[in-house]
Every structure is written in C-alpha cells, then in structure tokens.
Amino acid sequence: MEASLYRMVRxxxxxxxxxxxxxxxxxxxxxxxxxxxxxxxxxxxxxxLRFDDIITSTxxxxxxxxxxxxxxxxxxxxxxxxxxxLNRGRGGSMHAADFSKGIFGANGIVGAGGAIATGAAWAFxxxxxxxxxxxxxxxxxxxxxxxxxxxxxxAALWKVPVLFVCENNGYATTLTVSESVAxxxxxxxxxxxxxxxxxDGMDAAVVFEAASAAVESARRGEGPAFLECLTYRFDAxxxxxxxxxxxxxxxxxxxxxxxxxxxxIAGGRLDxxxxxxxxxxxxxxxxxxVAFATTSPAPDPSTALDYLYGSAVxx
Amino acid sequence: xxxxxxxxxxxxxxxxxxEGIAREMRRDPxxxxxxxxxGAAGGVFKTxxxxxxxxxxxxxxxxxxxxxxxxxxxxxxxxxxIRPVAEIMFxxxxxxxxxxxxxxxxxxxxxxxxxxxxxxxxxxxxxxxxGFGAQHSQAxxxxxxxxxxxxxxxxxxxxxxxxxxxxxxxxxDPVVFFEHKGLFASKGLLPPEGHLVExxxxxxxxxxxxxxxxxxxxxxPIALAAAERLAAKGISTEVVDLRCLIPMDMTTVxxxxxxxxxxxxxxxxxxxxxxxxxxxxxxxxxxxQLLDAPVRRVASANVPLPFxxxxxDEVMPTVDKVVAAAESVANF
Numbered sequence: 001m002e003a004s005l006y007r008m009v010r011x012x013x014x015x016x017x018x019x020x021x022x023x024x025x026x027x028x029x030x031x032x033x034x035x036x037x038x039x040x041x042x043x044x045x046x047x048x049l050r051f052d053d054i055i056t057s058t059x060x061x062x063x064x065x066x067x068x069x070x071x072x073x074x075x076x077x078x079x080x081x082x083x084x085x086l087n088r089g090r091g092g093s094m095h096a097a098d099f100s101k102g103i104f105g106a107n108g109i110v111g112a113g114g115a116i117a118t119g120a121a122w123a124f125x126x127x128x129x130x131x132x133x134x135x136x137x138x139x140x141x142x143x144x145x146x147x148x149x150x151x152x153x154x155a156a157l158w159k160v161p162v163l164f165v166c167e168n169n170g171y172a173t174t175l176t177v178s179e180s181v182a183x184x185x186x187x188x189x190x191x192x193x194x195x196x197x198x199x200d201g202m203d204a205a206v207v208f209e210a211a212s213a214a215v216e217s218a219r220r221g222e223g224p225a226f227l228e229c230l231t232y233r234f235d236a237x238x239x240x241x242x243x244x245x246x247x248x249x250x251x252x253x254x255x256x257x258x259x260x261x262x263x264x265i266a267g268g269r270l271d272x273x274x275x276x277x278x279x280x281x282x283x284x285x286x287x288x289x290v291a292f293a294t295t296s297p298a299p300d301p302s303t304a305l306d307y308l309y310g311s312a313v314x315x
Numbered sequence: 316x317x318x319x320x321x322x323x324x325x326x327x328x329x330x331x332x333x334e335g336i337a338r339e340m341r342r343d344p345x346x347x348x349x350x351x352x353x354g355a356a357g358g359v360f361k362t363x364x365x366x367x368x369x370x371x372x373x374x375x376x377x378x379x380x381x382x383x384x385x386x387x388x389x390x391x392x393x394x395x396x397i398r399p400v401a402e403i404m405f406x407x408x409x410x411x412x413x414x415x416x417x418x419x420x421x422x423x424x425x426x427x428x429x430x431x432x433x434x435x436x437x438x439x440x441x442x443x444x445x446g447f448g449a450q451h452s453q454a455x456x457x458x459x460x461x462x463x464x465x466x467x468x469x470x471x472x473x474x475x476x477x478x479x480x481x482x483x484x485x486x487x488d489p490v491v492f493f494e495h496k497g498l499f500a501s502k503g504l505l506p507p508e509g510h511l512v513e514x515x516x517x518x519x520x521x522x523x524x525x526x527x528x529x530x531x532x533x534x535x536p537i538a539l540a541a542a543e544r545l546a547a548k549g550i551s552t553e554v555v556d557l558r559c560l561i562p563m564d565m566t567t568v569x570x571x572x573x574x575x576x577x578x579x580x581x582x583x584x585x586x587x588x589x590x591x592x593x594x595x596x597x598x599x600x601x602x603x604q605l606l607d608a609p610v611r612r613v614a615s616a617n618v619p620l621p622f623x624x625x626x627x628d629e630v631m632p633t634v635d636k637v638v639a640a641a642e643s644v645a646n647f
Contacts, residue, residue, distance in 0.1 A: 054395075088428030095426040104394060105427060109418055115387025116394070116419070123392035126347060126373065134391070147414070150384035157379065307429035308464055310487035 001047070005204040006266040007278050008043035011285075012063040013263050015072055016235075018286050019062070019079060023239045027294055028079050032093045035063035037234030040262035041167050042067035044207025045135060045227075048215045054102035054120050055135045056113030059094045060167075060233075061106025064137050069101040076289040082296035089299040090307060111138055111145030114164065118151045121160035121224075131219040133161040141172030143185050152224070156192040161218035163211065164189065164226045167201060169233040170257075174248040189226035201229030202260045205269075232257035329499035331473035332362035332438070335480030336400060338508065340370055343398065346484055349376040349385055350402025350438075359404060360440055360499055382411035386437060390420050390489075393435040398484055406441040406455045406493060413458075420489045421464025432487040436480075441469070441493040442533050442583055443631055449619035452496075452627075454583035456531065457590050459491045460560050466514055467560040469493040471535035473503040475558060478512030486514060495533045515562030519571065523553035526577040526641045529568055529594055531557045534581040534632055541581075541637035550645045560590050565597045569605070572598055576607035577644040581637050586614035608647035611640040 016036045022028040035042070042063035046055070049068065057064040062079075066072055070086060078085025079093050086098050097105035104120065107113045117136035124132040142148050143166060155162050172180045189196035195217075199210045207229055214225035234257070236242055249257075267275050326334060340346045348366060350358075354377040357364035367375045378385050382403055389399040403409055409416060420433050443452035459467045466488050468479045476494070483490035520535065521542050530538035535556045542552035553571050557564065572578050578598055580591030591612040598610065616630035 056391075086428070087426060087430070090428045091426045097423075097427045097430060099394070099427065099430045104391070105423065107419075109414055112387065112414060112419055115384050115415075116391035118384065119388030119391025119393075119399075120395050121391075122388055123395040123397045126392075126397060127395070147383040147387060150379075150381035151387065153379060154381060154384040154388060158376075307427075308425045309466075310424065310429075310432040 001208070002205065002266070002269045003274060003278065005043050005047060005208060006270055006275065007282070008047070008067050009039040009204050009262050009266045010278060011072065011282050012039040012042060012066055014282050014286055015066060015076070016062060018290060020235070020239060022080065022290070028093070029081060030092060031239035032062070032079065033060040033238050034235040035060050037258070037262070038167055038169060038201065038231045039063055040204035040207055040266065041165065041201045041229045041231060042137070044204040045165055045211040047208045048211040049133070049135065052102060053133050053135065054104050054117070055137065056104045056117040057106040057137050058113065058139060059106065059108050059110070060139065061094065061096060065096045065098070065103050065106060068103045070096070070098045070103055072285060073289040073292050076293040077296050080293040080296070081298060082293060083299040084292065084296040111142035111148040114138060114142070114148040114151035117162050118155045118160060121155065121162035122158055125160055131161070133163060133215050133218045135163045135165055137165045137167060139172065140166060140168040140170070140177050140181065140185060143188055144172070144180055149188065152189065152192045152194060155224040156194050159221070159223035162224045163214050163218060164224065166226070166228045167231055168228055169231045171233065171237070171249070173237050174246060185228050186226065194224050194226045196226035196228065198228040198230060201231035202262045202265060204262060204266045234258050324505055325502050326473045326505040327499065328473045328476055328501045328503070329360065329362055331476035332480070332494055333364050333366055335477040336363070337366060337369060338477065339481055339484040340366070340374060345396065346398045346400060347374045347376065348400045348402070349378050349389060351378055351380055351404050353377060353402050358402070360496065362494060362499070363402070382408050383415065386412040386415040387419070389435050390415055390433060393433045394423070394431050398434045400436045400438060400484060403437060403439040405451045406439040407450050407453050409439060409455060409458065416459065416465065416491070417462055421462050425464060433489045434487050435489045436483045436492050437489070438492045438494060440496045442495045442497055443620045443627060444497040444533070446622065446624055446627065448622045452620040454615065456493050456560060457584040457588055460590050460593065461588070464489070465561060466490045467493070468514060468558065469495070469532040469560065470558060471498065471532050471556050474506040474510065475512055477506050478510045479514065479558065481511050482514045490514070493532060497533045512558065515559050515564050517558055517564035517567040518556045519553060519567065520556045521552065521554040523551040523575065525551045525575055526579060526645050527553045527555060527568070527571040527575045528579050528581055528637065528641065529555045529557055529591070530581040531560070531590065532583070534583055537632055537634055537637060538581045540634045541641060544634065544638050545641055548642065550641065552641060563593065565594070565601070568594060569598065569602045572602050572605045576605055578606065578610045579637065579640045579644060580612045581632055582612065582614040583632060584615060585617050586612060587617045589614045608644040611644055613637050613640050
C-alpha cells in the first residue's frame with residue numbers, strides 16, 4: 001500500500017507540474033487549477049475505493065480523476081483539447097470525466113457534486129444488493145454553498161452511502177477559511193448527525209486509513225460520513241494567477257505551508273531504490289502522455305454539435 | 316391502480332399526470348419519483364395521488380424543501396441508470412435549482428463527449444390564472460428554452476399528458492415537463508394502454524385556411540375558443556398545439572403557414588424572449604415567401620404576474636386578445 005500511495009501522489013504531482021509547463025507553452029488553453037500540495041487526499045481516499053464506486057470532483061479535479069483510475073495519457077490529451085481526450089475535447093480541465101471508471105466528472109460549479117454524489121448513492125441503495133459508495137470531493141469554499149447543505153441533509157435523512165470529503169486548503173480562492181466559514185467545517189456535518197473527523201491531508205496513509213473507515217461504514221449501511229482533510233495548496237488558485245500576480249497569502253505562510261510535502265511524506269516511507277524506479281516509470285509515462293497530447297488531432301469542427309442529445313432532436 | 320377515478324373513457328388532466336407516471340412505473344422498475352409532498356399526500360395539486368399507495372416508499376420519495384438537492388440527486392441517480400421523475404412543485408421554483416438545469420443536467424453529456432445520458436424528467440406545475448401571485452404563477456417555459464441540452468414538453472390535454480409522459484420517462488435525454496395549473500381540472504379522453512406521443516410532434520387540433528394560431532398548453536383552449544369566435548366572423552382558423560418546445564416541430568408549423576399564409580403565436584410566457592419569438596424567427600427565415608401578412612405574437616405582458624384577478628386578466632393572453640390579433644392579420 002505504501003508504494004501504491006506514493007506512486008499516485010507522485011504521479012499527480014508530476015502530472016500537474018507538466019500541466020503547468022503546458023499552460024505556459026500554450027498547449028493547454030484556459031489554464032488549470034493545480035492540485036499541487038493536495039495530492040495525498042485524492043490518493044488516500046481513492047485507494048479506499050473500489051472500481052465500481054463513484055466520485056464527483058471539483059474545478060481542481062485532476063488528482064481525483066487520476067486517482068480513481070483515469071488514463072493519464074487520455075487525461076492530458078483532454079486538457080490539451082484533443083479529440084483523443086477522455087471527453088473527446090469537449091470538457092477540458094474542469095470537466096474531465098470517465099464514467100467507465102466511476103468518475104462522474106470534475107465540475108466547475110462549487111459544491112454541485114455533493115447533490116450528484118448523494119443521488120448516485122441513493123440509486124445504489126435502490127439498486128439493492130450492492131454495497132457501492134459515492135464520494136464527493138469539494139473544497140472549504142463549498143461548505144458555504146447552500147446546495148452542499150441541502151445534499152448533506154438529504155444524504156443523512158435517506159442514510160445513503162456517500163462520503164463527503166472536504167479539502168480544506170485554507171483558502172476559498174483568495175478568502176481565508178476564517179473569513180468565509182462561520183462556525184466550523186465539521187460542525188456542518190454534526191448539524192445533520194453525520195459523523196465527521198478532521199485528519200492530516202498531507203499524509204496519504206492517514207487519509208487512506210480515515211477514508212477506509214468511513215467507506216466501510218457506508219458499505220455497511222450506516223449512512224454518510226464526512227472527512228475534513230487539512231492541506232495546503234502549493235501553487236496558485238488558478239494558473240491565471242501566475243500572470244495576474246494576485247497576492248493574498250503571506251510569503252512566510254507560503255514557505256511554511258510547503259514544509260510538509262505529501263510527496264516527501266509518502267516517499268520517505270519507501271526504500272530509495274524503489275522510489276527511484278517508481279519515479280522513472282512515472283516520467284516515462286508522462287513523456288508518453290505529453291507526446292500523445294501534443295501530437296493528437298484537434299476535434300473536427302464539423303462535429304461541434306455532436307453528443308448534446310442521446311436521441312435526435314430534430315423531427 | 317393509481318388515481319384513475321374518472322368515468323369510463325374520460326380522465327382529468329390532473330389524474331392523467333399520475334396515470335401517465337403509473338403506467339411507466341408498472342412497465343419499468345427503474346422509474347422512481349422524488350419531490351416535495353408527492354408521497355402519501357399525493358402532491359399539493361394531487362397530481363401524484365395514488366402512486367404512493369401502489370408503489371410504496373421505495374419508489375415514491377418525499378423530499379425536504381430542497382430544490383437543488385432534489386434535482387441534483389435526481390441527476391446523479393439518473394447517471395447510474397435509474398429513471399428519476401423529479402417534481403418541482405411550482406415552476407417558479409426552478410429558479411432555486413437553476414444551476415442543475417442550466418449548468419449540470421443539460422451539459423454533462425456534451426461535456427463528456429457522449430459518455431453518459433441523463434434519463435431524467437423534471438415535472439413542474441406551470442402558469443397563471445389561479446391568483447397565486449407573482450412567485451407561484453409565472454409561465455416559465457421560455458426559461459428552459461434558452462438551454463441547449465434539455466427537452467421540453469407542455470401538454471394541453473389529458474391524453475397528451477399520458478402520451479408525452481411516457482415519451483419523457485423513456486427518453487434518454489433530460490425532459491422538463493410543464494404541467495399547467497389552469498388545466499388540472501379539465502377532462503378529456505382516457506387513452507388506451509401503451510399510448511405514446513413522440514416528443515417534438517405538434518398536433519393540428521383544428522384545421523383552417525385563413526390564419527394559423529400556434530399555441531402551447533394553457534393557450535391551446537384559448538386559441539380554440541378564439542377560433543370558434545373567428546369562425547362566426549368568417550375567418551377559418553387552424554390551431555397548432557406545439558406540445559413540445561424542444562424538439563420544436565417547425566415542420567408542422569411551416570406546413571400550416573403554407574396553407575394559411577398568416578401566423579399568430581399564443582404564448583403565456585412573457586413577451587420578452589418568449590417561445591413565439593423562436594417560432595416567428597424560423598418562419599421568417601425559412602418561410603418568408605409563405606406569408607401574406609405580418610406575424611403577431613400574443614403573449615403575457617413583460618411584468619411579474621400580478622395578484623388581483625383584474626390585473627392578471629389584463630396581462631395574460633385572453634380569447635379577446637387572440638381574436639383581435641388573428642383578425643388584424645386576416646384582414647391585412
């Protein structure tokens with residue numbers, strides 16, 4: 001488990017770093033919300049999931065999508081707007097999805113995935129016999145969105161197998177948690193009778209352990225659970241900040257926040273030779289992904305109207 | 316049986332809603348309903364009466380007053396393969412969950428390159444005429460018409476409620492299903508089992524040669540009443556019940572205009588950005604040579620729907636307004 005957790009944390013880190021380079025080179029248009037610093041959460045939670053469980057993700061979703069099993073090569077092609085991408089170039093960074101892997105999509109609307117995951121979990125209950133769970137990832141900003149509170153209330157009422165995972169990176173875009181959250185984050189879960197815990201979101205093994213317990217209780221029919229993972233976003237809210245030079249975090253905090261690095265924490269538990277071989281394999285994979293993404297064809301403009309409806313709309 | 320208490324052969328529009336849902340629920344165990352007060356209470360408009368008794372709490376789910384959670388959860392469930400029928404009690408409340416109607420449900424199939432369908436029906440009680448005031452009366456079908464990715468049905472008769480409900484529930488695409496509050500008490504023929512009305516097929520509900528009235532839901536009986544009055548004045552009126560806004564059956568509308576060369580749309584939504592503007596734009600674009608007179612749009616005034624009935628009548632489409640508009644183009 002330690003090696004596989006490290007591999008995923010490292011893969012996400014390097015994937016994101018390559019993405020930032022591709023934003024700079026213009027291969028990724030529109031920029032990305034880098035997940036750098038928060039990798040242990042996606043890696044730890046998704047390691048506790050099965051292939052047939054589902055997740056909803058966020059605008060900062062690359063890590064979740066990769067950790068749930070999407071192909072990094074087709075993922076990168078999607079970010080580059082290529083027809084070979086996961087979504088055939090129709091989605092991009094904020095909408096990457098792979099339903100065949102239970103990835104119900106990154107989502108550009110803060111908090112929206114909470115109700116979608118709750119509904120999927122409700123359907124799992126209804127479909128009977130199975131013990132699938134749904135996980136909704138969201139940031140600390142989403143705890144001030146009404147829809148998330150509606151979803152948590154419904155999930156608790158209906159006792160559906162959903163895990164709410166709050167990635168508290170300290171900032172809702174530029175606003176600190178203390179400036180945007182009255183009460184506490186876990187207090188929202190308590191209000192609905194949903195068991196919650198706050199864990200170190202920089203350590204994938206800690207996240208994995210906490211997520212596993214929550215997922216197992218959901219599988220046993222004990223209803224929703226809530227996990228607050230404390231983390232720090234190492235990079236910008238969005239790569240646009242690299243140009244716009246938005247400043248809202250104290251310089252000393254940006255240094256201290258990076259001292260505990262999820263890659264080093266997970267990697268420190270491995271034999272150096274094993275770690276090196278994992279790193280090499282990741283570099284080779286990402287080299288292949290970048291080559292594939294940058295050389296794949298763009299979608300044919302004549303297909304711009306495809307995929308809107310499942311059945312023909314014109315009589 | 317669900318709610319059918321009607322005499323042999325007839326059913327009310329209100330009962331037709333439950334009957335239409337019940338027929339599909341008997342046919343397909345994947346169909347489930349969720350919404351506010353739809354269970355043992357049978358819905359505040361009694362449009363789900365009998366469903367809870369027949370199908371029980373595992374298929375008929377009462378929800379808290381949480382429009383976003385209702386529609387968002389229905390979307391998530393639909394993407395796992397079940398077929399939720401979600402009720403939003405008053406169509407005005409669609410605004411409370413508009414993110415899901417505007418950003419999530421209609422976009423996910425497109426955004427994911429066709430990976431998923433959202434076989435979901437959002438039913439809602441639409442329209443004015445009952446004195447419920449501005450936040451419980453508006454005709455908002457044109458809101459949904461602004462969104463590529465949704466389908467929109469708005470039946471005018473009990474038979475169409477049942478036939479379109481069947482198509483909507485069987486549709487792999489999301490359908491917003493507008494039930495009109497002003498029509499709930501109206502009665503019509505009970506269609507046989509298996510009755511299906513294809514989405515996007517208009518109906519010519521009265522044939523005529525001088526002017527075409529294109530109507531939807533509550534304005535269909537208004538247009539038919541106007542046609543009677545116009546007949547007495549020697550004007551032969553064809554009435555097209557559009558039945559759906561997406562897909563919009565412009566083939567039928569253009570064929571009618573080819574016959575009559577005159578067009579009036581009869582809409583309950585406000586005039587600004589109402590669905591008639593889309594009908595007219597297509598007719599002018601594709602059928603300009605068919606027209607022998609300017610087109611007219613009878614729609615609600617561009618105000619929130621007022622409370623007092625004297626004011627409500629003033630701003631909503633009426634038979635008088637339709638007769639006047641049809642006469643003006645017939646005599647052009």
